[in-house]
Amino acid sequence: MLFIQDFQDPVPHLLNHEMTLTEFKFIWYMEYSHRMWGRAVGLAYILPAIYFWKKGWLSRGTKGGVLFLCSFVCFQGLLGWYMVKSGLEEKANSYDIPRVSQYRLAAHLGSALVLYCASLWGGLSMLLPQHKLPETHQLLKLRRFAHGTAGLVFFTALSGAFVAGLDAGLVYNSFPKMGDRWIPEDLLTFSPVLKNIFENPTTVQFDHRILGISSVAAITAMYLFSRKIPLPHRTKMALTCLLAVAYLQVTLGISTLLLYVPTPLAATHQSGSLALLSMALWLMHELRRFPK
Incomplete structure (x- = not known):
């Protein structure tokens, strides 16, 4: 009965007219698994925090970080519900394909990235001894x-949410040009002009390309600049890993585009953005100022 009830939502009817209940079950289980995984992640933050707090194992400084992470993971769950809700609202007199709001999708992804970065930074601070540079x-x-x-890597990853939310990866499936032009004709067709940045699929894909290429260029330049500076072995390793993952990620992005966004490759590209952000954060951590 639960499948049949959810099958009445606008998405199956308007987006996939011929979808069977069996086919819908696969999508339903994917969504359900994501929700359950999110709740498990929340418990993985909150339950140990309560236990460690009661045991007195948290320092004064650590307590603030733990409170932030636990609060933010709850906020992330609420934001996820708010995002999903936007895709289930059937609009009267509308023939648009039902989809979640790209703004809410970007907010949900952005908050997930912030939560991940804060967690990773805390973990690195506890596990890796700091260099006195x-x-x-x-x-x-x-x-x-x-x-x-x-920061550039973060915003590039965030722009991917708008690409996914608008199916912008399916607009121009060529590289390096978009179609037969470097700058597509429909780049600024929406009015007002600012609306194109977030709602025009062509502009969204164009921006994501520019951000991705800029990220790789910046990482390459930084790597070359770092060669002139005597750095610890671990810091050099972070720089090398960042460079390698950057080129792997751009290769995945171009491949995803040229192959018309196959889901497994698109998911790998999305995972690559997290790996790249992790490398960038690791390097930041390696270069942080030594406390006096």
């Missing part, structure tokens, strides 16, 4: 470079 002018430049690059 000489505060030279070149090191300061490299540190700023690493911060800017990590």
Whole structure:
């Protein structure tokens, strides 16, 4: 009965007219698994936090971080519900394909990335001893470079949510040009112009391309710049891993585009963005200022 009830939602009827109940079950189980996994992640944060807190194993500084993470994981769950809700709202007199709001999808992904980054940073701080690096002018430049690059990688990953939310990966399946042009004609067809950035599939894909290429270029330049600076072995390893994952990720992105976005490859590309962000965060952690 639960499958039949959910089968009445607008998505199966308007998006896939010939979908059978058996086919719908596969999608339903995917969604259900994601929800259950999200709840399991929430419990994995909250239950140990309660136990460690009661045992007195958390320092004063750690308690603040733990409270933030536990609060944020709850916020992430609520944001996920808010996102899904947007795809189940049947609009009167509308013939649009029902889909979740790309804005809410981006917010849900963005908050997940923030939660992941905060967790990873905390883990790295506990597990990896900090280097005492000489505060030279070149090191300061490299540190700023690493911060800017990590921010660029983050926003590139975030822009992927708009690509997914609008199916923008299916608009132009050629590279490096979009069709037969470097700049497509329908780049700014929406009015007002600002609306194109978030709602025009062509502009969304164009922006994602530019951000991706800029990320790889920035990482390459940073790697070459770092070669002039004496760095610890672990820091050099972080730089090398970041460079390698960046080129792997751009290869995955181009392949996904040229092959018309097959789901397994698209999912791998999405996972690659998280791996790239992890490498960027690791490098930031390696270069952080030693406390006095």
